[in-house]
Amino acid sequence: MSNDSPATLSAPLAEAAAQERPAHGLGASLPQADARAKAEGTFPYASDLWAEGLLWAAVLRSPHASARIVSIDTRHAREMPGVRVVVTQEDVPGKGTYGRSADRPVFASERVRHHGEPIAAVAADHPDTARMAAAAIIVEYEVSEPVTDPEKTFAAEPLHPDGNVIRHIPLRHGDPDAAGEVVVEGLYRIGRQDPAPIGAEAGLAVPRPDGGVELYVASTDPHRDRDLAAACYGLDPDRVKVVVTGVPGATADREDPGFQLPLGLLALRTGCPVKLTATREESFLGHAHRHPTLLRYRHHADAEGQLVKVEAQILLDSGAYADTSSDALAAAVSFACGPYVVPNAFIEGWAVRTNNPPSGHVRGEGAMQVCAAYEAQMDKLAKKLGIDPAELRTRNVLATGDVLPTGQTVTCPAPVAELLTAVREEPLPALPKDSPEDEWLLPGGPEGAGEPGAVRRGVGYGLGMVHMLGAEGTDEVSTATVKVHDGVATVQCAAVETGQGFATLARQIVQETLGVQEVHMAPVDTEQPPAGPGCRGRHTWVSGGAVERAAKMVRTQLLQPLAHKFGMSAELLQINDGRITSYDGVLSTTVSEALDGKELWATAQCRPHPTERLDESGQGDAFVGLAFCAIRAVVDVDIELGSVRVVELAVAQDVGRILNPAQLRARIEAGVTQGVGAALTENLRTPRGLVRHPDLTGYALPTALDAPDIRIVRLVEERDVVAPFGAKAVSAVPVVTAPAAIASAVRAATGRPVNRLPIRPQAAVVNSGT
Numbered sequence: 001m002s003n004d005s006p007a008t009l010s011a012p013l014a015e016a017a018a019q020e021r022p023a024h025g026l027g028a029s030l031p032q033a034d035a036r037a038k039a040e041g042t043f044p045y046a047s048d049l050w051a052e053g054l055l056w057a058a059v060l061r062s063p064h065a066s067a068r069i070v071s072i073d074t075r076h077a078r079e080m081p082g083v084r085v086v087v088t089q090e091d092v093p094g095k096g097t098y099g100r101s102a103d104r105p106v107f108a109s110e111r112v113r114h115h116g117e118p119i120a121a122v123a124a125d126h127p128d129t130a131r132m133a134a135a136a137i138i139v140e141y142e143v144s145e146p147v148t149d150p151e152k153t154f155a156a157e158p159l160h161p162d163g164n165v166i167r168h169i170p171l172r173h174g175d176p177d178a179a180g181e182v183v184v185e186g187l188y189r190i191g192r193q194d195p196a197p198i199g200a201e202a203g204l205a206v207p208r209p210d211g212g213v214e215l216y217v218a219s220t221d222p223h224r225d226r227d228l229a230a231a232c233y234g235l236d237p238d239r240v241k242v243v244v245t246g247v248p249g250a251t252a253d254r255e256d257p258g259f260q261l262p263l264g265l266l267a268l269r270t271g272c273p274v275k276l277t278a279t280r281e282e283s284f285l286g287h288a289h290r291h292p293t294l295l296r297y298r299h300h301a302d303a304e305g306q307l308v309k310v311e312a313q314i315l316l317d318s319g320a321y322a323d324t325s326s327d328a329l330a331a332a333v334s335f336a337c338g339p340y341v342v343p344n345a346f347i348e349g350w351a352v353r354t355n356n357p358p359s360g361h362v363r364g365e366g367a368m369q370v371c372a373a374y375e376a377q378m379d380k381l382a383k384k385l386g387i388d389p390a391e392l393r394t395r396n397v398l399a400t401g402d403v404l405p406t407g408q409t410v411t412c413p414a415p416v417a418e419l420l421t422a423v424r425e426e427p428l429p430a431l432p433k434d435s436p437e438d439e440w441l442l443p444g445g446p447e448g449a450g451e452p453g454a455v456r457r458g459v460g461y462g463l464g465m466v467h468m469l470g471a472e473g474t475d476e477v478s479t480a481t482v483k484v485h486d487g488v489a490t491v492q493c494a495a496v497e498t499g500q501g502f503a504t505l506a507r508q509i510v511q512e513t514l515g516v517q518e519v520h521m522a523p524v525d526t527e528q529p530p531a532g533p534g535c536r537g538r539h540t541w542v543s544g545g546a547v548e549r550a551a552k553m554v555r556t557q558l559l560q561p562l563a564h565k566f567g568m569s570a571e572l573l574q575i576n577d578g579r580i581t582s583y584d585g586v587l588s589t590t591v592s593e594a595l596d597g598k599e600l601w602a603t604a605q606c607r608p609h610p611t612e613r614l615d616e617s618g619q620g621d622a623f624v625g626l627a628f629c630a631i632r633a634v635v636d637v638d639i640e641l642g643s644v645r646v647v648e649l650a651v652a653q654d655v656g657r658i659l660n661p662a663q664l665r666a667r668i669e670a671g672v673t674q675g676v677g678a679a680l681t682e683n684l685r686t687p688r689g690l691v692r693h694p695d696l697t698g699y700a701l702p703t704a705l706d707a708p709d710i711r712i713v714r715l716v717e718e719r720d721v722v723a724p725f726g727a728k729a730v731s732a733v734p735v736v737t738a739p740a741a742i743a744s745a746v747r748a749a750t751g752r753p754v755n756r757l758p759i760r761p762q763a764a765v766v767n768s769g770t
Contacts, residue, residue: 025512026725029662032504033521034497038248046218046246047202051273054204055084055123057266058130059276060137061285062112062119065689066146066159066355069110069119073138077122080136082129085269088120092265094234098257101322103162104358106232106261112141113159113320114357115690116285121262123274146355146689150294150317153352159320166318166351167326169333171618173405174344180300180308184380188297188373189756191683192317193290195362196701199248201259201287202277205267212239213264218247220496223530228257229264237526240264244496244524256287284694288360289684291328291351292317293369299377300344305385305392309344310337310377310405314370316351316359323360325351330472331366333618334406338374339416339465339628340396345405347618355689361535363674364466364736371464372757375740379460379747389744390424390461397463398628407619412626412728413718415654416463419630422652422714423461429634429648429709431457443636443643454640456766457647460744462631464737467623468537468729472613476538476624479529480506480546482554483601484516487592492522494531495543500731501663502539506547508659513551514558515575515591537627537729540659545606545724553602558594562587606724625720629653629733631672633741637749642761646676646708646742654716656728667731669710675738677702683758 024030037043074086089096089109097105108117120137124130147156153164203217212235219225222242230240259278266274278286293316300309314332318325333349378396382389397416403409443455469476480493489510497503507519522528531543556570562580563570572583581588612620632650637643649672658664681700685692693699719726743754750766 024508024517026508026659028508029660030504030508032501032663033507043248044246045199045202045248046204046216047200047277048246049202049204049216049275051204051206053272055125055266055270055272055274056127056130057263057274057276058122058127058134059118059262059282060120060134061116061282062108063115064112064141064143065115065148067112067141067143069108069112070140070142072120074120076138077133077136080129080133082125083133084123084125084272085266086120086122086133086137087262087265087269091269092232095231098228098232098261099321099323100326101162103160104321114355115686116357117320118258118262121266123266123270148354148356148686148689150315150352150354153354159353159355164353166322166353167329169329169349169614169618170616171333171345171347171349171405173346173407173619174309176346178300178309178344181303182301182381182384183298184377184384185298186373186377186380186755188295188376190293190369190372191758192292192686193362193678193682194284194684194699195287195289196696196699197248197283200277201256201283202275203260203263204273204275205263206273207267207271208239210239212241213267214241214243215260215264216243216245217260219244220247220498221533222494222496222524222526224533225257225260226526229261232261233264233268242526247496247498258286280696281694284684284691284699285357288323288358288362290362290365291325291359291369292356293332295370295373297373297377299381301381301385305381305387305395307340307342307396309346310342312336312347314347314349317354317356318351319354319356319358321358323358324365325359327471328366330614330622331467332370334404334614334622335367335465336370336374337405338371339398339414339463341398341402342405347405356686357684357691363671364732367464367466368678368736368739371462371736371740372743375462375744376755379744390420393461393463394420406614406622408621408623410626412720412722413654413656414626414628415716415718416628416630418716419628419652419654419714420461420463423630423632423650426632426650426711426713428459443638443641443645451640454638455636456639456749458635458637458745458747458749460633460741460746460748462633462737462741462744464629464733464740466536466627466729466732466736468625468627469541469608470536471611472622473611476532476542477605477607478531478543478546479603479605480543480550481601481603482510482547482550483599484514484554484595485599486597487516487518487595489514489516489519490522491519491547492528493543493547494524494526494528495539496524496534498534500534500539500667501660502534502543504663505540505544505659509544509547510551513548513555515578515580517578536732540727540729541723542606542608546604548724549604549606550602553604554600557600557602558591562594609722625723625728627654627728627730627733629737631734631737631741633745635742635745635749637746637764639750639764639766642764644680644746644759644764648709648711649738649741650711650713651734652714652716653730653733654718654728655730656720656723657717657726658715659725659727664715664730665712668712668734671731671734672710672738673702673707675735676706676708676742678735678757679739679742680758681706
């Protein structure tokens with residue numbers, strides 16, 4: 001993958017910018033602290049955990065998508081040699097349900113609502129024994145016809161006591177009678193993308209002498225998981241401790257509580273440590289996926305291509321339980337018109353239950369689905385008007401000061417026009433040569449492509465937007481403590497490092513603020529104050545802000561005595577490269593000398609300004625901040641076979657401020673690649689609600705060979721004044737934008753509508769019958 005400068009287009013300027021970046025602190029390309037261990041295979045993952053007297057757990061899961069449970073017979077499993085305990089829903093001592101809406105049972109006891117739902121769990125002295133015991137549990141089912149079509153759920157019998165409609169948002173903005181001279185319509189379907197977490201989902205539960213339990217898991221939100229577990233176990237939260245361990249990386253909630261909750265229950269029942277390592281099949285069956293979505297759109301524009309009105313219906317398939325569906329729907333409805341000025345918008349959004357696998361948080365939830373649809377509409381509109389698709393977008397882009405369809409004014413930097421211009425002006429890649437040595441450049445690869453003459457090149461565009469932090473009144477807060485002793489700083493913060501680089505950022509903040517080079521991150525557990533989940537740029541903004549405030553408080557403690565001694569204000573002292581100097585040069589000493597063996601520490605919180613829930617008309621200031629991205633996709637399509645090769649993705653993104661150039665580029669490239677998967681290969685198929693091929697051979701993740709050339713042509717550093725450091729979230733918005741851009745390019749190459757993601761080969765075939 002190749003990249004130009006992080007903020008410019010030319011190589012000389014890129015070199016100059018690189019030379020201006022500091023060697024440490026904010027703006028430096030510090031490597032992640034655990035990068036070497038993970039690359040060398042020495043990093044201790046959760047599946048590597050061990051304890052004396054360890055027992056092994058296994059979970060029995062439903063083979064049906066919908067059924068009534070007539071009876072559960074655990075007698076044979078309990079009598080097997082080596083089995084210590086078998087638990088079902090009857091053995092849950094506390095609250096038997098969990099989740100955002102507390103609608104999901106720990107174990108199904110009366111009804112099965114999705115394929116793979118847990119029925120029982122076993123603890124035994126050997127993993128094979130545990131698995132055999134789970135298989136020996138006899139469950140009598142009365143199988144029923146599953147409801148898998150979200151459109152049919154409105155008329156179906158209730159699938160859950162809470163009903164089939166989780167949330168309905170009717171957004172009303174502007175004049176309902178407004179109409180444009182040109183109207184285009186479309187129906188779009190987005191598939192089920194799995195987060196496919198790296199490494200096995202695993203954990204260890206250890207009982208405590210006080211009757212409590214400790215959970216060692218790769219959690220992304222340990223305090224939430226502790227509270228859920230304590231409620232299910234019937235314990236006070238202070239008797240349940242969650243220790244974050246072995247997080248390999250996450251693009252969604254790393255560990256579904258459904259894996260963790262049986263662990264602690266088994267440990268409490270046996271009085272022994274219990275370990276559970278999920279198979280890849282169990283991961284596919286248990287954790288949440290991206291919401292499959294059905295979208296109907298109608299765009300109105302005048303003869304010049306100016307948008308007049310957007311009408312849309314958005315239907316999110318939440319699966320059996322609510323999880324984060326309310327949040328996903330709010331994002332989908334709010335961003336249904338995209339980063340465009342739309343004076344009149346009328347959007348109906350629903351999140352509904354089905355008997356499909358559960359849906360939940362995955363990068364850019366809600367925003368990715370609507371981006372694919374509204375960008376397809378812009379292509380249709382451009383074609384009908386005879387306007388260049390990029391030009392049509394330019395005429396309608398959003399800017400700071402414009403108003404969203406929710407009525408919220410965009411107060412943050414919104415350089416959408418600049419981003420689009422950057423990718424439009426980037427030179428196009430060269431065409432592949434028609435020669436045998438370049439055969440691998442054709443769609444399908446060596447010996448997989450058809451005739452070179454059947455290959456068509458297409459260029460398409462995508463503009464995407466996401467919100468940062470939580471929305472609709474979510475109380476975002478994080479707490480951090482910074483300690484300095486003997487020239488070494490330690491940061492305590494419950495923000496989990498999931499690959500987003502928070503641990504590295506915290507080091508950089510302390511280095512810059514205090515001039516201390518050696519900075520350590522304390523292990524994360526629930527004995528620290530909460531920091532919230534690691535998603536939507538939260539930890540860069542909220543947890544990073546807390547670390548910065550705590551470090552500045554320590555800085556004041558460090559500088560105040562020196563300033564008093566020399567009769568000056570502490571604000572007149574600077575810390576650079578480990579030295580403290582005054583503005584006039586009278587004072588010059590090292591940070592180590594100033595510390596003189598003292599231990600300094602401070603604790604601080606960061607809480608962004610509040611937001612509000614969307615009202616009954618979909619109006620309200622629901623978001624703290626927004627991030628934008630423009631991508632130009634170049635694809636080659638074999639119009640006879642329908643195979644697609646993404647040649648290049650040119651990316652321009654507003655990032656607020658670059659805190660770690662190398663890490664930021666890596667995050668953008670990873671997000672774009674995840675978007676390539678959503679566009680072309682990733683679709684967890686669930687015929688009749690049953691997960692088909694729940695493994696990494698049946699579910700096609702993009703590999704290094706599938707990753708296109710990703711050119712980061714412009715990173716706009718226009719700081720968001722309300723954000724600490726002025727930085728914006730960077731990972732989600734390229735995931736949101738890339739699939740739409742790729743679909744746009746395939747449309748350009750084939751002339752076909754391409755109204756479904758991932759793009760199926762038949763959608764890209766051009767023949768006399770299409």
